[in-house]
Amino acid sequence: MTAAFDSAYFRSVLGHVPTSVVVVTGVDNAGKPFGITIGSFASVSLDPPLVGFFPGTQSRSWASIRESGRFAVNVLGGGQDELCWRFAKEGDDKFEGVDYTSTAGGSPALPGVIALIDCSIESETPAGDHTFVVGRVEALQHVDDATDAMIFFRGKVNSVTHKG
Numbered sequence: 001m002t003a004a005f006d007s008a009y010f011r012s013v014l015g016h017v018p019t020s021v022v023v024v025t026g027v028d029n030a031g032k033p034f035g036i037t038i039g040s041f042a043s044v045s046l047d048p049p050l051v052g053f054f055p056g057t058q059s060r061s062w063a064s065i066r067e068s069g070r071f072a073v074n075v076l077g078g079g080q081d082e083l084c085w086r087f088a089k090e091g092d093d094k095f096e097g098v099d100y101t102s103t104a105g106g107s108p109a110l111p112g113v114i115a116l117i118d119c120s121i122e123s124e125t126p127a128g129d130h131t132f133v134v135g136r137v138e139a140l141q142h143v144d145d146a147t148d149a150m151i152f153f154r155g156k157v158n159s160v161t162h163k164g
């Protein structure tokens with residue numbers, strides 16, 4: 001075990017923890033869409049139904065999404081690499097050319113995702129250089145016959161196939 005470590009080694013070790021890949025989407029007060037690629041998504045509570053994730057305190061997209069008090073979790077399927085990297089970039093034009101629709105809660109729903117979770121913001125708690133956002137689930141759906149999910153492992157996205 002290494003007790004003395006720098007941030008590069010911290011990232012490298014934590015990069016060995018495989019994660020799901022979701023895009024958290026929402027709109028600002030003016031209705032403009034924003035989205036962030038997130039690997040820190042988790043199911044939190046069943047009763048009440050809560051989910052959570054950790055955006056960085058510097059996230060410009062989260063600063064905009066939180067204005068509406070709502071967000072949607074778009075769970076990426078295997079092969080949706082383009083959406084993963086598109087929303088992992090900084091910038092105001094992430095939705096350019098994306099054929100998205102809207103959830104009942106008014107957040108962007110991305111095409112081809114394998115599950116979609118509509119939330120209102122329940123709480124935000126500081127957590128170092130990130131914020132722990134808890135969302136109350138208002139509506140949700142999944143694709144019944146989805147076979148391939150996206151995972152992030154050692155800096156690369158991969159597909160994991162449900163063996164049925």
Ligand SMILES: Cc1cc2nc3c(=O)[nH]c(=O)nc-3n(C[C@H](O)[C@H](O)[C@H](O)COP(=O)(O)O)c2cc1C
Binds near residue numbers: 040084090130
């Ligand atoms: C697979 C993957 C997972 C990520 N997970 C997170 C995360 O959990 N929290 C976070 O703040 N950034 C995460 N990022 C980085 C953000 O997507 C990136 O910083 C993005 O530019 C933030 O958008 P913004 O600058 O528009 O706010 C992840 C990136 C990738 C590729």
